[in-house]
Amino acid sequence: MQVTVVNKQIQATPADAIIVNLFEGVTTPGGATGAVDTALGSSDGIPGSGAISRLIQLGDFTGKLNEVAVVYSQGLIPAPRVIVAGLGKREEFTLDRARQASGSAVRKARDLGCKRVATIVHGSGIGGLQPREAAQATVEGALMGAYQFREHKSQTDNKAIEELIVVEYDANKLSEIEAGARAGQIVAEAVNAARTLINRAPNVLYPETFAQAAQEMAARTGLKCTVLNEAEIAQERMGGVLAVAQGSARPPRFVVLAHEPDGSDAQPLVFVGKGVTFDTGGISIKPSENMGSMRADMSGAAAVFGALQAIAGLNLPRRVIGLIPLVENMPSDRAYRPGDTITMMSGLTVEIITTDAEGRMILADALHYAKRFNPRGVVDLATLTGACVVALGEGVAAGLFSNNDAWADAVLRAAEAEGEKLWRLPLYPEYGDKIKSDYADIKNSGGHNGGVGTSAYFLYRFVEGAGEYPWAHIDMAGMMFSNENKGYLVKGARGYGVRTLIQLAQTA
Ligand code: BES
Ligand code: MN
Numbered sequence: 001m002q003v004t005v006v007n008k009q010i011q012a013t014p015a016d017a018i019i020v021n022l023f024e025g026v027t028t029p030g031g032a033t034g035a036v037d038t039a040l041g042s043s044d045g046i047p048g049s050g051a052i053s054r055l056i057q058l059g060d061f062t063g064k065l066n067e068v069a070v071v072y073s074q075g076l077i078p079a080p081r082v083i084v085a086g087l088g089k090r091e092e093f094t095l096d097r098a099r100q101a102s103g104s105a106v107r108k109a110r111d112l113g114c115k116r117v118a119t120i121v122h123g124s125g126i127g128g129l130q131p132r133e134a135a136q137a138t139v140e141g142a143l144m145g146a147y148q149f150r151e152h153k154s155q156t157d158n159k160a161i162e163e164l165i166v167v168e169y170d171a172n173k174l175s176e177i178e179a180g181a182r183a184g185q186i187v188a189e190a191v192n193a194a195r196t197l198i199n200r201a202p203n204v205l206y207p208e209t210f211a212q213a214a215q216e217m218a219a220r221t222g223l224k225c226t227v228l229n230e231a232e233i234a235q236e237r238m239g240g241v242l243a244v245a246q247g248s249a250r251p252p253r254f255v256v257l258a259h260e261p262d263g264s265d266a267q268p269l270v271f272v273g274k275g276v277t278f279d280t281g282g283i284s285i286k287p288s289e290n291m292g293s294m295r296a297d298m299s300g301a302a303a304v305f306g307a308l309q310a311i312a313g314l315n316l317p318r319r320v321i322g323l324i325p326l327v328e329n330m331p332s333d334r335a336y337r338p339g340d341t342i343t344m345m346s347g348l349t350v351e352i353i354t355t356d357a358e359g360r361m362i363l364a365d366a367l368h369y370a371k372r373f374n375p376r377g378v379v380d381l382a383t384l385t386g387a388c389v390v391a392l393g394e395g396v397a398a399g400l401f402s403n404n405d406a407w408a409d410a411v412l413r414a415a416e417a418e419g420e421k422l423w424r425l426p427l428y429p430e431y432g433d434k435i436k437s438d439y440a441d442i443k444n445s446g447g448h449n450g451g452v453g454t455s456a457y458f459l460y461r462f463v464e465g466a467g468e469y470p471w472a473h474i475d476m477a478g479m480m481f482s483n484e485n486k487g488y489l490v491k492g493a494r495g496y497g498v499r500t501l502i503q504l505a506q507t508a
């Protein structure tokens, strides 16, 4: 989708649809929405007499968040349709609500078959947001809300928006709005790139093809990309990655993406993403029902991919490294098994209780590998445990664990700013007691109870000690998919985490 910014009145802008907005409970629209309403009036120029006011008076539109109404303009303005987006209550308004309203409205325009869509900037008027951030949120919501995954369909309707026109009447705000719109496009495209990787079927997206996608993305954006193949992974003694990968005919890869602008700091941020391109459970095989959703077991990896893409695109003036271990977890005659003892890259030995606790095995090596960068802070993202979904709910929030309160707060603030729900859970040492092993240093499962805490503590065992860095672990198992079209979310992959990481790279 092409995004342009124009200095115009929205009611004078030619397009297949124009988008305006309304707070809940407002009876006489003001600002740009008021101007459109007046233009749609029969008794010329009297405020509150137009088609939008009529919609409100009839009670057909109340302005609830994500509510959308379509008004036909009958030749009174150049655009044939006006889409009114509800912003919810004014006192509850946030940047994320601007993003959501934009997503709902733009998706409606797409469903109506619109190709050119003009929108005002949501929230920069009485919403009280800065023009730049409001424009960014408007464009982010628009591009995320209009996202469709159609790669695997041979037949589709051809409904797609080709151009989004961001319209601003106040010339003084224009340069800020242009900057925000540009950033919004970069961020939304990164989220959508992550969604596409997650949605892609596991026979198409596997370690080698994910790594290829990373190389192509790096070549486009100017990131440095290093891909370790199986022999190189073996040279690094990444025992966890090798053990999980050995059951699959598809070899593992370990991707390092680096954004290293001239003069940037010696101590980078390091983002680590779980990249299990399909998780059958291995020998400890999962039930077949819903196993297909394990195509999304690389959502953490996709978030790191998307974040690095945007960080390069935005040319952020700091050093950021992305580490992505990629494996497929399969049962076979060569697969690792319960009872095996694996020597990890760090030298710690792990007794395998269940081959379905594979994510922690590959992340452990990546978290150890991260030490060579002397990180200022590390965040890992992983669809790690069903227990996290039990604790926090599906589609409600991800869980956060950390060894450092200041770093945890920085991550929580970034997530909050982006409307990506994240809730801190405790890293009690008692969880460490539950993964003590009779046979090896530790075991890869502490059992059913407290499964989210024991998995986090397992990871911590590879962070602690010499070279320990501020670390945050995000268990995003409940945040793989959305099962509805709502706001900027569409059915399928959410692309959770991408925006939190970008925000963190800008603020931490
Ligand atoms: N990828 C799964 C976790 C998962 C489950 C993510 C459901 C999203 C939805 C992970 O590899 C896994 O299998 N975890 C096990 C760990 C257990 C065997 C210790 C789990 O949560 O059951
Ligand atoms: Mn598993």
Ligand code: ZN
Pocket: 276, 279, 297, 356, 358, 359, 383, 384
């Ligand atoms: Zn998994």
